[in-house]
Amino acid sequence: MSGRRVLAALFRFQSVFGLVVVFAAAIVFSPTNDGELVFLDSENLLNVVRAISEIGIIAVGMTLVILVGGIDLSVGSVVGLASVGVAELLTTNDWALVPAVLAILALGLGFGLVQGIASARFRIQSFIVTLAGMQIARGLARMWSGGEGVSITYGDGPGQAPVPFSLLGERTFNGTVPIPALIFVVVAALAVVLLRVTAFSRHLYAIGGNEKAARLSGVPVVRVKVLVFGLCGLLAALAGIVHAGQLNFGGPNDGSGYELNAIAAVVIGGTSLSGGRGTVLGTVAGALLVGVLDNILQLNNIDSNVQLIVVGVVIVFAAGLQRLRPGRTQPVQAGP
Secondary structure (H helix, E strand, O other): OOHHHHHHHHHHOHHHHHHHHHHHHHHHOOOEEOOEEOOOOHHHHHHHHHHHHHHHHHHHHHHHHHHOOOOOOOHHHHHHHHHHHHHHHHHHOOOOHHHHHHHHHHHHHHHHHHHHHHHHHOOOOHHHHHHHHHHHHHHHHHHHHOOOOEEOOEOOOOOOEOHHHHHHHOEEOOOOEEHHHHHHHHHHHHHHHHHHHOHHHHHHHHHHHOHHHHHHOOOOHHHHHHHHHHHHHHHHHHHHHHHHHHHOEEOOOOOOOHHHHHHHHHHHOOOOOOOOOOOHHHHHHHHHHHHHHHHHHHHOOOOHHHHHHHHHHHHHHHHHHHHHOOOOOOOOOOOO
């Protein structure tokens, strides 16, 4: 294999290599308990995956948006809106579980579709549209809840949520795998399939690589962009539902800053912010890298402000690597 191909492979899988490096460093710097590495404890590793599950779900949707050259700043607020909405429907309004979950997913989908129409059909920059959407979703969440958080209790009586909803805070496979982590894995797997075997994926990469050329080639640019924003809103709503189920609580301010964490996972995962290049697997690795980094810093009692600085440096470093990537001006073929 030529040196250029090796270099290209390193850039393509930068998030995987980065994850390996961070994981190895976490082992080296892990504190010990009775001679055992705390970081490698199965309970700790599962907690890492659980901790990044909500951000990971959002980041999958964000990857699709960024692949077409867009951005969605509203996802954190949609998480808050969804968490409040599902809590209100299940408790205050006494809805059954399935209708409540479907209604909130539809709300997220609809919110994303409206933003997609505003951006793609009316040619308003997605940054502006979703910045407005961030404010609108947060305002709706506060109006819906009266500005207060909504606690979720379980039972069969009035004002109590169906007991199965509490499973979102539980673990499966003999009490080992957190259910939110399992949902994240399923979402990521479906997205990988979407980007590997469908014509839709080719449209995404074509639009992100050269939107004008894609339009002249017959790609339904507006339709694809609208759908992508809809899927991002849907996944943000799903993350909000998972959030409420884990905490037994829905708050109008929940999800604050999630949009930045999701973008960080996408960028660290190797997706180009200009569109046309990136993979879902890279995003998953990016989310795991951030999760492992946060975890080992917490285990070593590093100041939370220092943690923010470290993650920020990693984001800038990952983005800088993309500038050095061979052939970065050329669109890439669809991939996972």
